[in-house]
Amino acid sequence: MDTGKSNSDWSNAEIHAAVDAYLNMLSREQSGQKVNKAHENRVLREGALAGRTKGSVEFRMQNISTVLVELGRDRIEGYKPAKNVGANVERSIREALNTQSTLTxxxxxxxxxxxxxxxxxxxxxxxxxxxxxxxxxxxxxxxxxxxxxxxxxxxxxxxxxxxxxxxxxxxxxxxxxxxxxxxxxxxxxxxxxxxxxxxxxxxxxxxxxxxxxxxxxxxxxxxxxxxxxxxxxxxxx
Ligand SMILES: [Zn+2]
Ligand SMILES: [Zn+2]
Incomplete structure (x- = not known):
């Protein structure tokens, strides 16, 4: 099933990894630290997102921006919200965002x-x-x-x-x-x-x-x- 190339078949685990990395970068950016997005992209592709292309990881980050904007939350400036987020992807991103902010x-x-x-x-x-x-x-x-x-x-x-x-x-x-x-x-x-x-x-x-x-x-x-x-x-x- 998974071709490793297309944007339509990311697993939940991959989406979670992307969301984790995104929120981590956002938090660091908001506390005034410099974030090297190309480096973070590479680190993801050396680990949880092995087999994905640089462009596909970048596009997923833009999807996350889209969902954050819909939720009225802050996003990373450098990731412009992407227009077409598939319904399944959007659902996974929302779910990952929810489990992320598990403040008690x-x-x-x-x-x-x-x-x-x-x-x-x-x-x-x-x-x-x-x-x-x-x-x-x-x-x-x-x-x-x-x-x-x-x-x-x-x-x-x-x-x-x-x-x-x-x-x-x-x-x-x-x-x-x-x-x-x-x-x-x-x-x-x-x-x-x-x-x-x-x-x-x-x-x-x-x-x-x-x-x-x-x-x-x-x-x-x-x-x-x-x-x-x-x-x-x-x-x-
Ligand atoms: Zn004091
Ligand atoms: Zn001082």
Missing amino acids: PEDFVPTADEATLERRAAKLEKQPLKGEPKGIAKPEQTQTTGKSYLRDPEVRAWVRKQAKGICEGCRQPAPFEKDGSPFLEVHHVKHLAQEGSDRPSNTVALCPNCHRRCHHSSDREEFTASLYKQVGRLRPE
């Missing part, structure tokens, strides 16, 4: 535990960027950890993601990567201990240098004031 309600639950918070935020960050989260107006301290506050993983994910890998303090690219993503820390401009909120309007994504500067430098007050000036969404509390 737990992923959104605020936590005071740093490792859990980071794990949830990192998972949310892999999803396409959504609207600004509300966050928590008055974060509570937990009894178990004493000093830690309940924080919203979606706030951390959103703030870091919209920074696109550029520090909001010095406007320089993050100095290094962690797990393939630019390393930026999310800082509460009015500190949580001073009853600052855990909302996008009180949080910035900073490189480790600028973050230390906010907490420890002798010009920390001036530096904090400059953040309010240069980051439009910040609101003094």
